[in-house]
Amino acid sequence: MAHVIAAALxxxxxxxxxxxxxxxxxxxxxxxxxxxxxxxxxxxxxxxVLLAIFAPLVAPMDPxxxxxxxxxxxxxxxxxxLGTDEQGRDMLSRMIFGGCVSLxxxxxxxxxxxxxxxxxxxxxxxxxxxxxxxxxxxMDVFFAFPSxxxxxxxxxxxxxxxxxxxxxxxxxxxxxxCRVAETATSQVRSxxxxxxxxxxDASTPSILLTHVLINILSPVLVYASTLVSVxxxxxxxxxxxGLGVSPPTPDWGLMLSTLRESxxxxxxxxxxxxxxILITSIAFNLVSDGLRQAMDVRx
Amino acid sequence: MNPSISPARAxxxxxxxxxxxxxxxxxxxxxxKCFPIRSGLLNRTVAEVKAVQDVSFFVMKGETLGIVGESxxxxxxxxxxxxxxxxxxxxxxxxDGDLVEERSRGGLSALRRSMQMVFQDSSSSLNPxxxxxxxxxxxxxxxGTARKAARDASRSLMERVGLNPNLxxxxxxxxLSGGQKQRVNIARALALDPRLLILDEAVSALDKSVExxxxxxxxxxxxxLNLTYIFISHDLHVVRYISNRVLVxxxxxxxxxxxVEQIYRKPQHPYTQALLACQLSMDPHDRVEVAPLAGDPxxxxxxxxxxxxxxxxxxxxxxxxxxxxxxxxxxxxxxxDHLTACxxxxxxxxxxxxxxxxPVH
Numbered sequence: 001m002a003h004v005i006a007a008a009l010x011x012x013x014x015x016x017x018x019x020x021x022x023x024x025x026x027x028x029x030x031x032x033x034x035x036x037x038x039x040x041x042x043x044x045x046x047x048x049v050l051l052a053i054f055a056p057l058v059a060p061m062d063p064x065x066x067x068x069x070x071x072x073x074x075x076x077x078x079x080x081x082l083g084t085d086e087q088g089r090d091m092l093s094r095m096i097f098g099g100c101v102s103l104x105x106x107x108x109x110x111x112x113x114x115x116x117x118x119x120x121x122x123x124x125x126x127x128x129x130x131x132x133x134x135x136x137x138x139m140d141v142f143f144a145f146p147s148x149x150x151x152x153x154x155x156x157x158x159x160x161x162x163x164x165x166x167x168x169x170x171x172x173x174x175x176x177x178c179r180v181a182e183t184a185t186s187q188v189r190s191x192x193x194x195x196x197x198x199x200x201d202a203s204t205p206s207i208l209l210t211h212v213l214i215n216i217l218s219p220v221l222v223y224a225s226t227l228v229s230v231x232x233x234x235x236x237x238x239x240x241x242g243l244g245v246s247p248p249t250p251d252w253g254l255m256l257s258t259l260r261e262s263x264x265x266x267x268x269x270x271x272x273x274x275x276x277i278l279i280t281s282i283a284f285n286l287v288s289d290g291l292r293q294a295m296d297v298r299x
Numbered sequence: 300m301n302p303s304i305s306p307a308r309a310x311x312x313x314x315x316x317x318x319x320x321x322x323x324x325x326x327x328x329x330x331x332k333c334f335p336i337r338s339g340l341l342n343r344t345v346a347e348v349k350a351v352q353d354v355s356f357f358v359m360k361g362e363t364l365g366i367v368g369e370s371x372x373x374x375x376x377x378x379x380x381x382x383x384x385x386x387x388x389x390x391x392x393x394x395d396g397d398l399v400e401e402r403s404r405g406g407l408s409a410l411r412r413s414m415q416m417v418f419q420d421s422s423s424s425l426n427p428x429x430x431x432x433x434x435x436x437x438x439x440x441x442x443g444t445a446r447k448a449a450r451d452a453s454r455s456l457m458e459r460v461g462l463n464p465n466l467x468x469x470x471x472x473x474x475l476s477g478g479q480k481q482r483v484n485i486a487r488a489l490a491l492d493p494r495l496l497i498l499d500e501a502v503s504a505l506d507k508s509v510e511x512x513x514x515x516x517x518x519x520x521x522x523x524l525n526l527t528y529i530f531i532s533h534d535l536h537v538v539r540y541i542s543n544r545v546l547v548x549x550x551x552x553x554x555x556x557x558x559v560e561q562i563y564r565k566p567q568h569p570y571t572q573a574l575l576a577c578q579l580s581m582d583p584h585d586r587v588e589v590a591p592l593a594g595d596p597x598x599x600x601x602x603x604x605x606x607x608x609x610x611x612x613x614x615x616x617x618x619x620x621x622x623x624x625x626x627x628x629x630x631x632x633x634x635x636d637h638l639t640a641c642x643x644x645x646x647x648x649x650x651x652x653x654x655x656x657x658p659v660h
């Protein structure tokens with residue numbers, strides 16, 4: 001009996017070990033699978049994105065069609081689930097269409113800034129000395145201004161409009177992402193495996209791609225995901241100040257701004273865009289929190 | 300006791316050999332590396348850490364040169380300078396008769412293909428996001444080997460270092476034990492088919508049984524692949540076991556160099572004597588009651604004048620404080636010569652213990 005077990009054991013061990021390793025992303029997914037808060041927020045974000053993309057199909061009414069007879073209807077008014085705004089336009093439809101602009105302003109600048117800032121940070125972190133000095137001191141200049149002030153200044157000089165708002169937000173988000181990438185890179189740079197790669201006479205781009213980028217990905221991506229909510233709020237702020245999209249384009253920030261005057265008449269309706277911004281940014285923050293936990297574990 | 304093969308045989312059978320048996324594989328000539336300490340508003344250099352100062356030595360083909368010394372004596376800096384991982388301030392490297400030209404990329408890549416290094420910290424020396432099979436095949440791939448050939452080479456290297464490629468090639472470093480990681484490091488260093496392997500404390504972090512396995516593996520690989528080792532360690536027992544010759548470093552300088560048994564049986568430099576006295580003995584009656592070497596080494600920013608060891612030497616005299624004892628003409632010495640940088644060894648040096656006439660080897 002004993003030798004039967006002994007014979008069976010190594011075989012079973014062998015089989016369990018031969019199973020192909022899941023890989024890094026496989027492990028991340030394994031940890032995320034049981035993180036229900038993150039999954040719920042992820043689903044919420046996907047739902048908002050889908051609503052925004054398919055807005056023309058989903059929205060019950062035309063977001064631009066005003067009706068002066070039905071101004072500032074309360075939430076739950078017949079035909080208007082979320083009420084109407086100060087020009088009698090359907091709030092629900094405007095929220096659905098507005099999500100498109102707001103989400104674009106949340107995600108696109110962050111994506112652009114991650115690529116540009118990340119690249120600058122990797123270069124600054126890998127080549128210490130003069131290159132690092134030049135890049136990081138330039139970033140410090142941007143850090144010296146409060147981000148909202150800087151955004152207003154850049155937007156003011158470029159003028160309003162979606163394109164300029166995109167540029168403004170990207171410029172604002174580059175310095176912090178660059179700094180995170182630089183810190184992570186200089187940590188990886190000091191590890192022996194980079195020296196081992198250098199001693200194989202590999203080219204610098206190859207070392208950066210194979211050995212550096214993959215190891216700084218998780219801090220940079222996680223940080224970038226926290227910036228999505230910052231970007232949405234900044235974009236809303238700029239629209240609120242009249243430096244972003246111009247009326248009558250539906251945008252959460254702009255809606256918040258125009259409904260501000262009606263806050264004593266219909267406080268709940270005025271709060272709807274704010275609540276949408278709040279929920280979206282909290283969802284992005286929680287997802288980035290979950291991602292950080294899932295990606296950070298060096299299991 | 301020493302399992303390594305004789306140097307002469309190794310050189311004669313290697314097709315990569317250029318200079319012949321008598322030509323050392325690597326000659327280091329007057330290597331110097333200082334790290335500047337910058338401070339102040341203008342980032343001016345206020346002082347220098349003199350990590351490696353005028354170190355010269357040679358490594359014969361097929362031999363193992365052990366480098367010993369306290370921590371902080373410049374062993375690891377020397378290894379990184381040899382590998383060109385940090386630029387040297389002064390000195391020349393001659394690889395099998397060819398001067399290594401740093402300015403030309405060709406000279407450097409030839410050096411890098413012929414010399415590889417196994418790092419001390421087995422956990423930080425492997426990319427945590429790369430399966431170990433790919434870590435091993437990375438070097439050949441960057442040298443232009445086809446993906447498939449590089450993968451096959453990596454699998455056969457894993458077999459060579461005692462890891463089953465079916466079980467291990469897809470694994471990540473965190474799934475491996477310290478000994479397994481160090482085997483992977485050795486496999487990766489061998490992937491470019493080097494002639495010289497620099498082992499920087501390669502077994503120091505392993506526990507004793509694993510250390511013995513890895514040492515045996517290194518001995519086998521050396522015989523199979525005609526390797527030459529520079530074995531850096533603070534563990535004197537291990538160095539004695541694996542080395543043909545030993546170089547003793549103190550504060551960035553060579554104190555003594557010679558064949559392993561001569562160094563261990565008849566150490567000439569008081570520092571070597573003190574180091575050897577620190578070794579633990581197998582005999583419980585043979586206890587060392589007083590630490591033979593007290594205190595820390597002096598600050599390498601301001602190394603002592605004269606002999607670097609005079610602040611801790613029991614035989615210190617005026618001459619030791621005023622003039623630095625020469626090691627002798629190390630580059631023209633024979634491999635079996637025993638050279639010591641100490642006034643007590645050199646005749647007419649002015650030290651009261653110095654011999655009257657030239658020492659007989």
